[in-house]
Amino acid sequence: MKRFPCVPLLLASLGLLSVSSGVALAAELPAAIQAVEARGAKIVGRFDAPNGLQGFAARYNGQGMALYLTADGQHVLLGTLLDAKGEDLSREPLERLVYAPMGEEMLTRMQDSTWIADGSDSAPRVVYVFSDPNCPYCNLFWKQARPWVDAGKVQLRHIMVGMLRADSAAKAAALLTAKQPAAALNEHERAGKASTLKPMKTIAAEVQQQLDDNLALMGELGAAATPAIFYQDADGRLQQQQGAPNADNLTKIMGPK
Structure with missing residues (x-):
């Protein structure tokens, strides 16, 4: 059995999610984040991150991806962020900003x-x-x-x-x-x-x-x-x-x- 977000080819062509927070997210993205978008990622939201990092949730090839912008705004780290206890700090924001809306949309698609x-x-x-x-x-x-x-x-x-x-x-x-x-x-x-x-x-x-x-x-x-x-x-x-x-x-x- 597979957790829905781990399915290969998941929703890669759907363009399901939109940012509805009232903020024109794309227009405000730092240049380093825009560079990641230019490679095919779709930024769908921001989230809090520790130690001066700014967190961004993205979709890439139908999967969730966490981006971490450094404090100087010039560099981006991609992947999973762990704390000293080994806890995954990327899981919750990706679930909330990427996978939960994606699952809701897919349920609607199947219902229709x-x-x-x-x-x-x-x-x-x-x-x-x-x-x-x-x-x-x-x-x-x-x-x-x-x-x-x-x-x-x-x-x-x-x-x-x-x-x-x-x-x-x-x-x-x-x-x-x-x-x-x-x-x-x-x-x-x-x-x-x-x-x-x-x-x-x-x-x-x-x-x-x-x-x-x-x-x-x-x-x-x-x-x-x-x-x-x-x-x-x-x-x-x-x-x-x-x-x-x-x-x-x-x-x-x-x-x-």
Whole structure:
């Protein structure tokens, strides 16, 4: 299981964060910090740092990066700052200024994508899963999730993609356009290898666009295979599970039974 900010390729092309403090941050940046921005970093905020240093939080290639400007304003240190006890002084500001807003934005992106709800709309926990109709591990996760879904504790939101086989997109389209998508999905997953789901002969342009958008979003989140599972941990941080989880990780994703 991966902590969301550690996913490779995470949001590198999204340009998600903006500085909304009312201060034109870019216009006030010292020249040394501007030089780092010129190399591709995006400065998203400032934070307090010890001993005359000025702290800046940045995004670079989708990752958080801490910058420390020296007191003379002429030099920049990049990386993790530790105190005498070995405590990481960079973690909290990067979490607050980079990763927390990034996770919130990604939750919104997934919420606004095209998905099939599996479970009660009043379930206290929502889990997003990028799912391919031909994926055996998606089927395994569907089975693993039944106790929580059936108890009304979790709603799975299946963000359908078509990537594994030639007919995956057509099968995903058939599910999305079914009269009752949730029932169609559950029938397909319940049957497993015996599923009789028929691929759609002609995918409407609108539906194809939904599938393309879902697959693009999956890539932007750093996921390369299905099922790609995204959920919030006990602290509200976005986490990713790649593949069907083991028993311990399943409880982290779904919560207590």
